[in-house]
Amino acid sequence: MFDLRPCNEEGGLDLQKIQRVGEFLDLRQELWIKKEAVKRTGTRKKPISNQQISDDLLRELLKTPEEDRVEKKNDCFKKSALFKKSTLDYPDKEEILAVFEEIERLDNSLKELILEKAAIEPEKIAPQIILSDLAQEKTIEEPICRLIGEPARIMETARIHCEKSVKNDLVLPEETRNEETFWRPLKIKERFFPELSLKKRAISFAAAGFFALVIISGLSLAGRGITAKKNILSSAMDAYRLMMSGKDSASSLDFSLAQSNFQSAYQSFLRAEQELNKMGRSIIFVLERMPGGSVVASAGALVETGENLAQAGKSFSRIAGLFSLNDIGGYFSGNQPLTSKITSAKADIKTAKESLQKANAALIQVKNSDLPSSLVESVESLKQKLPIVAEAVNQVDVWSDVFLKFLGHEKAKKYLLIFQNNSEARPTGGFIGTYGVLDLDEGKIKNLFIDGVFDLDGQLVEKIVPPAPIQKISTAWSMHDANWFADFPSSAKKVSLFYEKAGGETVDGVISLTPTVMEKLLAATGPIEMPEYGAVLTSENFLDAIQYEVEIDYDKKLNDPKKILADFAPIFLDRLWRVWPDKSGEIISILSDSLSQKHILFYFSDDGLQEVFSGQNWTGEIIDADKDYLSVVNTNINGYKTDKVIDQKIYHRSNINENGEIIDLVKIVRTHLGGKSQYDWYNKVNADYMRVYVPFGSELLSAKGHTLEANQPPIDYAAQGFKTDYDIIAQESALKRHSSGTQIFSESGKTVFGNWVYASPGETVEIIYEYKLPFGLNLKESNSSYSLLVQKQSGAFECDFESELNLPAGVKIEWQYPETLKISGRQIKISTKLKSDNFMGVVLGR
Known part of the structure; x- marks a missing residue:
């Protein structure tokens, strides 16, 4: 029933053993033979099974020349690059596909071989002899390092089965039985490596090859x-x-x-x-x-x-x-x-x-x-x-x-241009001597008109009472004096209102420029020749040359002193366009500085546009401030062009006492540098109605250095049928006078101190105000703060500014802005050129 024929070491039938087999076999008694393990090392000749021979044949067929060379050089165990940590040489995609095709071909050949093998009778030993001969050629050296009597562990998960020994164990004579022949029948079965048919092995190899292709390609990529x-x-x-x-x-x-x-x-x-x-x-x-x-x-x-x-x-x-x-x-x-x-x-x-x-x-x-x-x-x-x-x-x-x-994409726009001469200071920049009208339709300039303001004011029929200080030089209020409020949107509304009252069309906004903008742009464009006027306008002489032509050298018969500006505008714009490719960066920088320094201002009737430009601080507004605030605004009334030659310095000091009260002191120093100029308008007395804007509710303690001057209306306005302006009446009706003669009133959410200040050529005057702020600091809090916002007058020339903050004992500075603040003990100082609005702040602690 069972084929128990013994085999020799090479795997073939052992004919000698078959001849020595005895006639008795007792299967009833069982005995586990226990042997003391003895360490054995070395190598032995290991026979190759028939299945292994078939596998080796397949491997030989698939072996590449490179593999054959490497195999001859190294043994089976040491040749692997994985054990040597060397670089892997992977086949490319075409080689692997060729292997798959070869596997398929071999699979078909092996199927035929299996069918032929099945036809051979089990009793015939010729195939065994053939395989035995192959086995003799295919023996390998097997490393031995195990204990005799213990099975070798191929892997930790190997399942080891020992055959039971039987009394009179083998059908061999007693004298031929020994330990080695007893343990030879050990069989090792690995659950992770089951025996596979040749076809399944080919399929497994193909699957492994596919994943290898992905991994190899991935590593390559x-x-x-x-x-x-x-x-x-x-x-x-x-x-x-x-x-x-x-x-x-x-x-x-x-x-x-x-x-x-x-x-x-x-x-x-x-x-x-x-x-x-x-x-x-x-x-x-x-x-x-x-x-x-x-x-x-x-x-x-x-x-x-x-x-x-x-x-x-x-x-x-x-x-x-x-x-x-x-x-x-x-x-x-x-x-x-x-x-x-x-x-x-x-x-x-x-x-x-x-x-x-x-x-x-x-x-x-x-x-x-x-x-x-x-x-x-x-x-x-x-x-x-x-x-x-x-x-x-x-x-x-x-x-x-x-x-x-x-630019008027959906609807054409009309803008009123006002040219404010900052040599004759006014709250939003300067005296409005020239105006213009700009029409834009889909970005195209449809019309640009420039004219003197007095020609327009002459068309004004309605009579309106001017602000009290203006009454010193003008009986009626008109467009050239309408920029009375330091807040540009407020003044722009008045300017456009007077423009309409004088016969102008309703405008969509007001754009203001000072001569400072033109002087800087001329530095980029180069000189502009005006042969009709015998003049060459440059950045150095622009203001003086224009004022000379307008004030003195204009055609008295034609009586159009502003004609030079109307003729200059298109020539200047043409030059500006031509130098743009080479000077665009410089021009952009000039315009940007002019906006931040308030030499260019915008006002729009469209709330959306106004909000956007206001967010850029391009609208000249009086800004709300949480804490301290200061703005000094000069208004030249009959002082000629002398603000061009006035050197002004502003000093500010805040003293915080132990109770947290804050007392401010402001000193304005004005020096008249004129008197020897070739242009007479620089040699006149500077007459200035000065306004100092401070936090609303501030209490004036003292004022000195100003000139007392009572206001006397030039005519009986009521009798002459003049109308009053609502904003002016609201301001003047609430006006109060301090014991120093200082006028105190409210404007744009600030308390204002107003006084006349005169400076003759070569003279220096100092105006000093001391006042108590309407708020204090709770110095017991860990994070009390003080800040100061200083706003530059729109269109004004730059001036020196210094501020000083003095703290009480026991108070220290936790944080400061800007970092350039100079700190010495309990005193903080900042010095700068007031070119634009400035802010400083500190956080205090104990």
Whole structure:
């Protein structure tokens, strides 16, 4: 029933043993033979089974020449690169597919072999002899390092079965039985390595080959990705730098250069994208999630950043292309309206915004540890600056809507221009001697008219009582004196009202400029020749030359003293457009400074436009302040052009006592530097109605240095049928006089101290006010604070400003702004040029 024929060491039938087999076998008794383990080392000849021979044949058929060479050089155990930690040489895709085809062919051949083998009778020993011969050729050296009497452990999970020994154990004579022959029948079964048919082995090999292909390809691509990383990073950073250059060019309105930079940036990002695309997006997705895939993930995130930045750059390039005219004048006079270009750009602005948001989200995923050390700083800088760029683009989007409305995209706009001469100071800049009207339709200048203000005022029929100080020189109130309030929106409303009352059309806003703007722009454009007037206007002589022509050298018969300004405007604009490509940065800087220093002011009847410009501090408003506040406003009334030669210094001091009360002292020092000028209007007495604006509710303690002067109306206004202005009546009816003669009233939410101040040529005058603030500090609190907002008078020349804060004993400074504040003990000082509004603040503690 069982084939119990013994085999020799080579696996063949042992014919000698068969001849020695006895006739008795007792199967009833069982005995586990226990042997003391003895350590045995060395090697022995291990026979190869028939199944192994078949497997080896298959392996020999599939063996590559390289494997054959390596196998001959090393033994089976030591040849593996995995044990030697050497570099793996993986087959490519085509080689593996060829193996699969060979496996399929061998599978079919083996099927035929199995069928042929099944036809051989079990009793025949010829095949066994053939296999035995093969086994003799295929023996291998098997390492032995185990205890005799114990089974060898192939792996921890191996299941070991020992055959029971039987009394008279084997059918061998007693003298031939020994320990070695007893333990030879040990069988080892591994549950993780079951015996497989040849077909199943081929299929398993094919499956393993497939996964090997994926892993090998992935590792290969990962290697390529790591290699490409430097190229990707380099391209991305080059593109980023080009994009930032494009942004700078666009900021200076050099759109031709901006377009070139943005296009180059796009190409750089495109190269980075193509470099990573070589790896395959689906494989990258897998590799990112494998151990060590961080580098690939960072590279992918960086290129995703680049893709979106490239798209943003492409959008910027298209936008720049719309505005790449070298002649900026073409924006306002070209066939294509400027507003239509802005409208076209808005779609690209939206795309750029979305792309920058995606780029920022991707850039966050880039790990600095995956980057070359030389690029970490640049990428980190990009991470910090990209949100700023995104916000800037968002602002461009907002301002594009603002410009469309300002330029008259849907409805034509009419703006009243007022030229305020700051040599003759007035609350919002200077005396309005010249005005203009600007008509804009879809960005095109439809009309630009400039004229002297007295021609317009002569058309005013309605008689209105002027503010009391103005009555000293004018019986009636009109447009040239209408800028009476330090708050520009309030004055602009009065100016436009008088313009309409004099016969002008309703305007959409008021734009103010001082000669300071023109002087600075002439430095950029160069001299402007005016041959008709025998003059060459430069940044140094512009104001004097214009005043001379207007005051003295004008054509008395024509009686049009402002004609030179009307003739100058188109020539100047033409020159400005022509120098723009080379001087755009300088011109932009001049305009920006002029806005911050309040030499250019805007007022709009449209609440939306007004709010946007107000947010930029371009509207000359009196600003609300939480704590201390100061603004000194001069009004030249019959003082000629002498403010040009007045040197003014403002000193401010705040003393905080132990109870937290605050006493302020303000000293204004004015020195008249005229008297020897070739122009007589600089040699006159400076007559100034000075107003000092302080926190509402401040209590005046003392005032000195001013000139007392009573106001006497020039006529009986009621008898002459003059009308009163509501705002003036409201202000003057609440006016109070201090014992010093100082006028105290309210304006724009502030308490105002008003006095006359006169300074003759060569004279220095000092005006001092001391007052108590309407609020105090609770010094028992850990975070009490003091701050001061100082507002520069709109359109005024810069002046020196110093402020000093004195603290009581036991109080220390916890925080300060700005950091340039000078601290000495319990005293804090700041000194600056008052070119624009200034703010300082401290947080105090015990």
